[in-house]
Amino acid sequence: MTVPNLYGDPRLVGLYDLLNPAAADTAFYLDLAQSSGADRVLDIGCGTGLLSCALADRGHDVTGIDPSPAMLAVARSRAGGERVTWIEGDAGMARRGAADLAVMTGHVAQVFVDDASWRQTLSAAYDALRPGGCLAFESRNPAxxxxxxxxxxxxxxxxxxxxxxxxxxxxxxxxxxxxxxxxxxxxxxxxxxxxxxxxxxxQFRNQDALETTLREAGFVSMTWYGGWSREPVDAASRELVVVAIRD
The missing domain is CATH 2.20.25 (N-terminal domain of TfIIb)
Structure with missing residues (x-):
């Protein structure tokens, strides 16, 4: 049986956390939220809510957005799910200027295969952040x-x-x-x-392409890492992790 939407079939949604448990990436984003002093966090493409609920458990005011009702059903039923504001939709539905930190985890950035939708998402993330707020995400390194x-x-x-x-x-x-x-x-x-x-x-965008689209969206400075231990990017880096600041 072939299904067109990975996150629409309840059986596959039910397996998601087993295949994608909390790991070094989760720890990175939790530490970033704490170290950046982010009171309000927007989790774009929150999926089953693992990170959103972990952030809420640490005292952050969290909004999780995802287009999949099946994924959000799991998120809402998770322990601590009642402390998160859940929105079914895309980043454009976030409240403007309300977030100190926006994150896109689980390689969500690569799901936007056409440049128009990717630019719209970055623009929406920019609008959702307060001045000086941060957007953080990762993408697999095509190199x-x-x-x-x-x-x-x-x-x-x-x-x-x-x-x-x-x-x-x-x-x-x-x-x-x-x-x-x-x-x-x-x-x-x-x-x-x-x-x-x-x-x-x-979509496998390289670092230059990602940086260009971030600057076009209005982000003024970027810090890049080649992995979850904040190592610098090099030819062998499997991840391109960025923390971008809006003006």
Whole structure:
């Protein structure tokens, strides 16, 4: 069975946290919110709300925005979910000038495959921030060509769900066209023998392209990291992590 929307099928949404648990990226954004003194945080593409709820648990006033009602249903039911303001939609629905910090985690930045939607999102994030506020996000570094490892052999994982039992997950590369990469994620359910295939498309912008669009949106300075330990960017960096300040 092939599904057009990875985050629309409740079975795949139910597996999301197992496949994407809290890790070094979560710690980075939690530390950034604290060190920057951000009282109000906007989580764009909040998904199942793992980071949003962790931020709220630390005393931040958090708004989580996501277009997927299935993901938001999980977010609302999470422990501490009642302390977060949840909005179904995109960044343009955020309150203007209300946030000290906006974040886009889980490589959300790469979901915007066309430049128009990407620029609209950056503009909306800019509008949502107070003067001097920060936008932080990460994107996979195209110089490392991470899609080369998106093969069934190299990417296969197995997770156990209390609802669905053991599930095998792997990627299959479909196509690479310039900066755009298309791939399929296969989910093999041991219980019942079902297989779901979700096709995805991601944009791999390099650091120069990301910086250009950030400046066009009005962000005046940027600090770049090559990973979650705040190491500098180099040719081997797997991540491009940026903290951008609006004027």
């Amino acid at each position: 490392c060509e991470p899609w080369r490892a998106w093969t069934p052999e190299a990417s296969r994982r197995r997770v156990e769900s209390t609802t669905y039992g053991w599930v095998d997950v792997w990627h299959r590369l479909i196509d690479v066209q310039g900066e755009c990469v298309r791939f399929a994620t296969h989910y093999g359910f041991e219980r019942g023998g079902a297989e779901i295939v979700a096709e995805s498309e991601l």
